[in-house]
Amino acid sequence: MNVGVLGSGSVGQALAGKLAELGHDVVLGTRDPANVAEKKGYAPSLGEWLATVAGAARLGTFAEAAAHGELIVNALNGLVAVETLKPLAASLAGKVMIDITNPLDFSRGMPPSVLTYDGASLAEELQRTLPETRVVKSLNTLTAALMVNPRLLADGDHTVFVAGDDAAAKAEVTALLRSFGWGDILDLGDLSAARGLELWLPLWLQLFGVLGRPAFNLKIVR
Amino acid sequence: MNVGVLGSGSVGQALAGKLAELGHDVVLGTRDPANVAEKKGYAPSLGEWLATVAGAARLGTFAEAAAHGELIVNALNGLVAVETLKPLAASLAGKVMIDITNPLDFSRGMPPSVLTYDGASLAEELQRTLPETRVVKSLNTLTAALMVNPRLLADGDHTVFVAGDDAAAKAEVTALLRSFGWGDILDLGDLSAARGLELWLPLWLQLFGVLGRPAFNLKIVR
Incomplete structure (x- = not known):
């Protein structure tokens, strides 16, 4: 499938790399595709990332990634996601968008x-901004490496969530x-459940500080 | 030990009952100890609760419970906790208080x-209100029955947290x-960690709705 990944930090790099490894045709959208030398926060530079994917994925602008994808991954910084995606609304119409952002x-x-x-989540705000896009909140509750390789921890015996208004999406x-x-994918219902998923982050960050490493996750024992 | 439990809803009843069962000398503080017939939300009336503890614990006013306890359990409704506890500050000075409230x-x-x-948690606000009380946030992240009987679920293989500024407390x-x-008691550090613990509740409530029962908890897989 053609996938457009928007945002080239550690989350975007992990998702785009895994999707390419699984055989999808991936464009990783970034603000300035020519700037491959700059470190991306805690993640490698895009030059280093391109070397790891060995030609299986390519870089593009946000607009190029949005146009390319049948499926969209939103891995933007939460604080700029609305303003970055709004001009791309026509290009994103009708498409499923996995929203991994945290505001x-x-x-x-x-x-x-x-x-x-106004009391709602960023995911709901994005759905309002992109009414024809089929937004599904997922994967925002754990570290990038585990998002795409859950079996690295406890043989995958931990939980990920989905929430959204469109059942097929x-x-x-x-x-x-x-x-x-x-394995353990918990459907939380409609997109308003993204409020709880985004509010999990302060506890995640506290645990990161106490445990001293990001390779942990929650399991819903039930 | 003498324990004062403040608040007589399902959480206060569960804690007071368990503490009495373990041999502690418990006063369960309630707004009107003479009113034992009224249903307490989802919990039994205090008359029914008294029958279950069979004389091992007794009712009192908030002031009586606060004066009685060497250890204090704060199981008040989060929205009235500050105003209820403020007049009891002298009585609570020097004592360890387990804060289970959610605002x-x-x-x-x-x-x-x-x-x-002002960006802080209710636990921190209570610590500011009661500067001589040793506030420890704990147990606010799961349903009352599991707080006091964790082995009812998955033989106890799930997580509870403590956070506070006083290591001995x-x-x-x-x-x-x-x-x-x-068994799995995770120390999250100082009382500012209560922010993440209180912000967990919207996700807990969403899970309650989806799972249809409160007998679940999170485990931090690490």
Whole structure:
């Protein structure tokens, strides 16, 4: 399948790399595709990333990635996701979009606050901004390496969530998660469930600080 | 040990009952100890509760429970906890207080919003209100029956948290949790970690809706 991944930090790199490895035709969208030398936060530079995927995926602008994808992965910084995606609405219409963003505001220090949009989640705000796109919140609750390789931890015995208003879109995302190795995929209902998923992040960040490494996840024991 | 439990809903009843069963001398504080017939939300009336504890615990006012306890359990409704506890500050000075409250505002429907206090948690606001009390946040992340009987679910293989500014107080609470049957007790650091613990509740409530029962919990797989 043609996939457009928007955002080239550690999450975008991990998703685009895994999707290419699984045989999908991937464009990784980034603000400036010519700038492959700059470190992307904690992630490698795009030059280093291109070397790891060995020609199986390519870089493009956000607009090129959005146009290319039948399926869209939103791995943008949560604080700029709305303004970045709004001009791409026509290109994204009718498509399933996996929304991995978290609207974390670190401006007042740690732990960050989670921004809300008149009480709603960023995922709902994106759905309002892109009414013809089929938004599914998923994967925002854990570290990038585990998103695409859940079996690295406890042989995959931990939980990932999906939430969204379109049942067929959730089924498509669930199938993709299974192809990554996920077994415990919990459907939380409509997109308003993204509020709880985004508000999980302060506890995740606290655990990251206490455990000293990001390779952990929650399991819903039931 | 003498324990004062403040708040007589399902959480206060579960904690007071378990503590009495373990041999502690318990006063369950309630707004009107003479009113034993009224249903307490989803929990039994206090008359029914008294029958289950068979004389091993007794009712009192909030002030009586606060004065009685060497250890305090705060199981009040989060929305009234500050105003209820403030007049009891002298009585609570020097004591360890387990804070189980959640500041959930259902006034705009489901899912509720979690109130914050200039960005901080209710636990921190209570610590500011009661500067001489040794506040430890714990047990606010799961249903009452599992708080005191964790082995009812997956033989206890799930996680509970402690957070607080006083290491000795956290050690005392940890020992109490072990006496309830808890094995996986994760120390999240100082009381600011209560922000993440309180913000977990919208996801907990969504899971409650989807699973259709409250007997679940999270495990931090690591």
